[in-house]
Amino acid sequence: MRRLTRIRQIAEFWRIFQDPVLFIGLVLVVIFIAVAVLAPIYKMVEESRTEKGQELFDRYLTSPVYQTIIENTMRMGLITAALGTALGFLLAYVQVKVAVPFKRFMHIMALVPIISPPFAVATAVLLLFGRNGMITRGWFGVRYDIYGLDGLSLVITLSYFTVAYLNLKGMMLALDPALDEAATNLGASKWHIFRTITVPMLIPGIAGSFLLIFVEAVADLGNPLVMGGNYEVLATRIYVSIVGLYNTTAAAVLSVILLVPTLVVFMIQRYWVSRASVVSITGKPSGTPQQITHPLVRWPLFALAMSVCLLIVLIYGVIIAGSLVKVINVNNEFTLDHFDFVINGYGAAAMEDTTKLAAIATPIAGILGMLIAFLVARKKFLGRSALDFATMLGIAVPGTIIGIGYLLVFNRPNVIDLPLLGNVTLIPKLTGGRAIGGGSIAIIMVYVIRSVPAALRTGVAALSQLDPAIEEASVSLGAGNVGTFWRVTLPLIRPAFFSGLVYAFARSMTTISAIIFLTTPRTRIMTQQILNEVENGRYGNAFAYCVILILIVLTAIVILSAAVGTSSGAERTVEGGA
Amino acid sequence: MSETRTGRLVLDNVCKFFTQRGGQAEVRAVDGVSLDIQEGEFLTLLGPSGCGKTTTLRLISGFEMPTSGMIRLDDNDISFRPPNKRDMAMVFQSYALFPHMTVFNNVAYGLRVHHVSRAETHERVENALDLMSLTGLAGRRPNELSGGQQQRVALARALVVEPRVLLFDEPLSNLDAKLRVQMRSEIHKLQRRLNITSVYVTHDQVEAMSLSDRIVVMNQGRVEQIGSPVEIYRRPVSRFVADFIGRANFLEATVLSVEGERVTVRLLGQTATANVNFKPQVGDTVIAVLRPEALVLRADATLEQCMVDQAMYLGSAVEYIVSLGDQRLVIMETDPREENVFAEGSTAGISLIPDSVHLLAE
Ligand SMILES: Nc1ncnc2c1ncn2[C@@H]1O[C@H](COP(=O)(O)OP(=O)(O)OP(=O)(O)O)[C@@H](O)[C@H]1O
Ligand SMILES: [Mg+2]
Numbered sequence: 001m002r003r004l005t006r007i008r009q010i011a012e013f014w015r016i017f018q019d020p021v022l023f024i025g026l027v028l029v030v031i032f033i034a035v036a037v038l039a040p041i042y043k044m045v046e047e048s049r050t051e052k053g054q055e056l057f058d059r060y061l062t063s064p065v066y067q068t069i070i071e072n073t074m075r076m077g078l079i080t081a082a083l084g085t086a087l088g089f090l091l092a093y094v095q096v097k098v099a100v101p102f103k104r105f106m107h108i109m110a111l112v113p114i115i116s117p118p119f120a121v122a123t124a125v126l127l128l129f130g131r132n133g134m135i136t137r138g139w140f141g142v143r144y145d146i147y148g149l150d151g152l153s154l155v156i157t158l159s160y161f162t163v164a165y166l167n168l169k170g171m172m173l174a175l176d177p178a179l180d181e182a183a184t185n186l187g188a189s190k191w192h193i194f195r196t197i198t199v200p201m202l203i204p205g206i207a208g209s210f211l212l213i214f215v216e217a218v219a220d221l222g223n224p225l226v227m228g229g230n231y232e233v234l235a236t237r238i239y240v241s242i243v244g245l246y247n248t249t250a251a252a253v254l255s256v257i258l259l260v261p262t263l264v265v266f267m268i269q270r271y272w273v274s275r276a277s278v279v280s281i282t283g284k285p286s287g288t289p290q291q292i293t294h295p296l297v298r299w300p301l302f303a304l305a306m307s308v309c310l311l312i313v314l315i316y317g318v319i320i321a322g323s324l325v326k327v328i329n330v331n332n333e334f335t336l337d338h339f340d341f342v343i344n345g346y347g348a349a350a351m352e353d354t355t356k357l358a359a360i361a362t363p364i365a366g367i368l369g370m371l372i373a374f375l376v377a378r379k380k381f382l383g384r385s386a387l388d389f390a391t392m393l394g395i396a397v398p399g400t401i402i403g404i405g406y407l408l409v410f411n412r413p414n415v416i417d418l419p420l421l422g423n424v425t426l427i428p429k430l431t432g433g434r435a436i437g438g439g440s441i442a443i444i445m446v447y448v449i450r451s452v453p454a455a456l457r458t459g460v461a462a463l464s465q466l467d468p469a470i471e472e473a474s475v476s477l478g479a480g481n482v483g484t485f486w487r488v489t490l491p492l493i494r495p496a497f498f499s500g501l502v503y504a505f506a507r508s509m510t511t512i513s514a515i516i517f518l519t520t521p522r523t524r525i526m527t528q529q530i531l532n533e534v535e536n537g538r539y540g541n542a543f544a545y546c547v548i549l550i551l552i553v554l555t556a557i558v559i560l561s562a563a564v565g566t567s568s569g570a571e572r573t574v575e576g577g578a
Numbered sequence: 579m580s581e582t583r584t585g586r587l588v589l590d591n592v593c594k595f596f597t598q599r600g601g602q603a604e605v606r607a608v609d610g611v612s613l614d615i616q617e618g619e620f621l622t623l624l625g626p627s628g629c630g631k632t633t634t635l636r637l638i639s640g641f642e643m644p645t646s647g648m649i650r651l652d653d654n655d656i657s658f659r660p661p662n663k664r665d666m667a668m669v670f671q672s673y674a675l676f677p678h679m680t681v682f683n684n685v686a687y688g689l690r691v692h693h694v695s696r697a698e699t700h701e702r703v704e705n706a707l708d709l710m711s712l713t714g715l716a717g718r719r720p721n722e723l724s725g726g727q728q729q730r731v732a733l734a735r736a737l738v739v740e741p742r743v744l745l746f747d748e749p750l751s752n753l754d755a756k757l758r759v760q761m762r763s764e765i766h767k768l769q770r771r772l773n774i775t776s777v778y779v780t781h782d783q784v785e786a787m788s789l790s791d792r793i794v795v796m797n798q799g800r801v802e803q804i805g806s807p808v809e810i811y812r813r814p815v816s817r818f819v820a821d822f823i824g825r826a827n828f829l830e831a832t833v834l835s836v837e838g839e840r841v842t843v844r845l846l847g848q849t850a851t852a853n854v855n856f857k858p859q860v861g862d863t864v865i866a867v868l869r870p871e872a873l874v875l876r877a878d879a880t881l882e883q884c885m886v887d888q889a890m891y892l893g894s895a896v897e898y899i900v901s902l903g904d905q906r907l908v909i910m911e912t913d914p915r916e917e918n919v920f921a922e923g924s925t926a927g928i929s930l931i932p933d934s935v936h937l938l939a940e
Binding site for chain 2: 483
C-alpha cells in the first residue's frame with residue numbers, strides 16, 4: 001500500500017514532463033533569468049564583500065562626504081516619490097472624477113514622459129529655467145540657479161510620474177461607482193466621500209506608486225548627471241567610479257549601499273500591490289462614475305492639471321525647437337545641421353545599432369513576459385513565486401548595478417572544468433572589447449531583463465481576468481499546453497502583449513544607466529551619444545537625437561499596433577461568454 | 579484512437595484531498611468514490627454545494643490528479659493521463675467559449691487540434707451547427723449570441739470531436755428558467771440519439787431526475803446512493819437522500835409484523851406495508867418517509883386530526899402545511915376540486931395513500 005502511494009507520487013511528478021515543450025520552456029526561462037538577472041547581481045554583491053570591498057564599506061559609511069551622498073539620494077528619492085505620486089494622483093483624479101474639458105489632451109500629455117529620452121527633459125528644463133533660462137532670465141530677469149535638489153526633483157518628477165498616473169487611474173476606474181452613490185445616498189458630501197472612501201480605497205495604489213517612483217528616482221543616472229550640480233547622489237558616484245576611476249570594487253560597494261534601500265522598498269511595494277487586489281475585487285463598475293461639477297473644485301483642479309500639461313508641452317517644444325535652430329536662446333537661426341549631423345554623420349550608425357538591438361529585444365521581452373506570466377499565473381510548480389520575484393528584480397535593481405554586474409560576470413568567458421572534456425566555455429565573453437557581437441548580446445540581454453517585468457505584470461493582470469475554464473476548454477478538446485498558449489491564451493491577452501511590446505521598445509530605446517558601461521566602439525547607442533553631446537554642451541545635436549529617437553519609438557508603436565493590433569481587441573471582454 | 583471506442587468509465591475508490599495553504603488541515607473533497615459508468619449511460623452527480631461534484635468531474639477530465647484510487651476508461655488506467663489525451667470533452671458552466679473566435683472556429687477548434695482535414699472539418703462543423711440549430715450564426719462572435727445560443731455552441735464544440743465521454747458541469751445554471759427547461763430537453767434528446775457516455779453535474783434535482791439513467795447522490799465527498807431516478811425518489815437509502823431529493827415528511831412508525839422483507843407498521847392511526855432491506859423486530863420504532871403526495875386531507879372525524887396552517891392553491895395542485903402535535907407536515911394534493919380545499923385554520927383528517935410509504939431503519 002505504501003509503495004503504491006509512492007508510485008503515484010512519482011507518476012504525478014512525471015506528469016510535468018509529459019508536456020516536454022512546456023517543461024523545456026520552463027527550464028530555459030529559469031536558466032535565462034538565472035544568467036541574465038541573478039548572476040550579475042550576485043557577482044556584484046560578491047565583489048563588494050572582498051577584503052578590499054569591506055575596507056571601502058567601512059570608509060564610505062563613516063566618511064561625511066559619503067554620508068551626505070547617501071542622505072542626498074534618500075532625500076531626493078523621497079521628495080520625487082511624493083511629488084510624482086501627487087502629480088499622478090492629480091491628473092488621474094481630474095481625468096476620472098472631475099468634469100473638465102481637454103481630457104484627451106491631458107491624458108496624452110501624462111503619457112508622453114514614457115518616451116522621454118534621458119537628458120532631454122533635464123536639458124530642456126535647464127534651458128527654460130536655468131541661470132540663462134528663457135523664462136527665468138528672459139521673462140523675469142532673474143539668474144536662478146536650478147542645479148541641485150530643486151531642479152533635480154522637478155525633472156525626475158516629470159520623468160516618472162506617469163507610473164503613478166496609470167496606476168491610480170486604473171484603480172479609480174475600477175472603484176465601483178455604487179460606493180460613491182451609496183455614500184451620497186447616506187448624505188455624505190463630495191469632500192467627505194473623497195476623504196473617507198476614495199483616498200482610503202486607493203491607499204494601496206498610492207503606496208505602490210510612491211515606492212515605484214522612489215526606486216526609479218534613486219536609480220536614475222541621466223538627470224543627476226545634467227541637473228545635479230554639486231548635489232551628488234549614489235548613482236552618479238557609481239558612474240564616476242567606473243568611468244572616471246576604473247574602480248569596479250568601489251562601484252560595487254556603492255551599488256550595494258544603493259541596493260539595500262531599493263530592495264527593501266521593492267519588497268514593501270510587492271506587499272502593497274498584493275493588498276491592492278483586495279480593492280479591485282469590489283467588482284465590475286456598475287454605471288458611470290459621478291463627476292464633480294462644483295466650480296470651486298473643478299476650475300482650480302483644472303488649472304493645476306492644465307499647467308502641468310502645458311509645462312510638458314513647453315519642455316517638448318524646447319526639445320523640438322532646440323533641434324532646429326543653431327544654438328537655442330543664443331542664435332535662433334533655423335538650421336537642419338543638427339539633423340544632418342545625426343542622420344548623415346556620426347549618429348547614423350547609432351540610430352541603426354540602437355534600433356536594431358531594441359527591435360531584437362522587444363519581441364523576446366514581450367513573449368518572455370507573457371510566457372512567465374502564463375507559468376506564474378496558471379501552472380503549479382515549485383519556486384513559482386521565486387521565478388516571479390527574480391524576474392521583477394530586473395527592474396527593481398538600479399540600472400547601474402545591472403551594468404556593473406554584467407561587466408563583472410561577462411567580461412571574460414565563463415568556463416567550467418569538466419572531468420573528461422577539459423575546459424568548456426559555457427558563456428563566451430559578452431562585454432568589453434573583443435566581446436562577441438561587439439557586446440551587442442549583453443546589451444540585448446539588458447534590454448530584455450529591463451523590459452520583461454512590465455510585460456510580466458500586465459500579463460498576470462490580464463490572465464487574472466481571464467476565466468481559466470477557457471483554457472481548460474481548449475485542453476479538454478485535445479490541445480496541449482503549448483497549443484493552448486498560442487491559440488487561446490496569447491490572443492486573449494493580446495492587449496497586454498501589445499503594451500508589453502511597446503513598453504519594451506520604448507524602454508530599450510531610452511535606457512542609459514544599465515548599458516552605459518556595456519557599449520563598445522562597435523555598438524553605438526543613441527542614449528550614450530546624447531550624453532556625449534550634452535556633456536560637450538552641443539544641445540542642438542542632443543535634441544536632434546532626442547527628436548529622432550521619439551520619432552523612431554512612435555513609428556514602432558504604429559507598426560506594432562498594425563501587427564499586433566489593440567484598438568478593438570483591448571476593449572473586447574475576455575470572459576467565457578455573456 | 580486505435581482503441582475501441584466504447585466509453586465505459588470506471589472510478590475505483592477515488593480520493594482527492596486538498597491540502598490547505600498554510601494550515602495542515604486536509605479538505606476531503608472526494609473521499610472514496612467508486613462508480614461504474616456503462617457505455618452510453620447518462621449519469622448525474624447530484625448533491626449540495628461543496629459535496630465534491632465538480633472535483634469528481636475534474637478528476638475524470640484530468641484537470642485534477644487523484645490522491646489515491648484509479649480511473650479507467652475502457653480498461654485503460656487513465657488516472658494520470660493529461661486531460662488533452664483523454665478523449666473526453668467538457669461543457670463548462672461558464673461555457674468557456676473562445677471569445678476571439680467565431681462560432682464556426684469555436685466548433686472547429688477540436689478538429690483542427692486533431693489535424694482533421696479541411697473538408698472534413700467543414701462538413702462536421704456544419705453538421706454540428708445544424709444539429710444544434712445554429713445554422714446562420716457561424717460567422718458571429720460569442721458576445722453576439724444570446725445565453726441559450728452560447729450554450730448550444732458550447733455543446734456543439736464538445737460534440738463535434740465525438741468524444742468517448744461527455745462531461746457537463748452545471749451547464750444550464752446560467753440560463754433563465756424557461757430556457758433551462760428547453761435546453762434540458764434538447765440535451766436529453768441529443769444524448770439518447772448520439773448515445774455518448776455522459777457525466778453531468780448539477781444541484782438541480784429536477785434536472786437530474788429528468789435527464790439521467792442513474793443518479794449519484796453525493797454528500798461530503800462520499801456517495802450516498804446510486805440508482806435510477808425512480809429508485810432514488812421512491813426508495814432513498816437515508817434521510818439525507820430523502821430530504822435532498824424532493825420533499826419528504828419523516829414520521830415515527832411502530833413495526834407490527836415482519837414477513838421476510840415485507841414489514842407492516844402502524845402510523846397516523848393506520849397500518850401500512852412496505853419492502854425494506856434491513857431487519858427490524860416487531861415493536862421496533864422505524865422512520866417512515868412520506869412524500870407530500872403520499873398524504874391526503876379528508877373531512878373525516880375518524881381519522882387522526884391535524885390543523886391546517888397554510889393552504890396554497892397552485893392551480894394543478896394544492897399544497898398544505900399542517901401541524902400534527904408538534905410536527906409540521908407538507909401535503910400535496912393534485913387535481914383539487916375547489917369545494918374540497920381546506921381553509922387555513924380549519925382542522926382535517928389526515929390519511930395515507932396505500933403503498934406509498936418507504937421505511938428507514940433510522
Ligand atoms: N483547489 C482546491 N483547493 C482546496 N480545496 C478545494 C479545491 N477545490 C475544491 N475544494 C474544496 O473541495 C470541496 C468540494 O468542492 P467542489 O467544487 O467539488 O464542490 P461542488 O460539489 O462542485 O460544489 P458546488 O455545487 O458549489 O459547485 C469544497 O469543500 C471545496 O472547498
Ligand atoms: Mg461545482
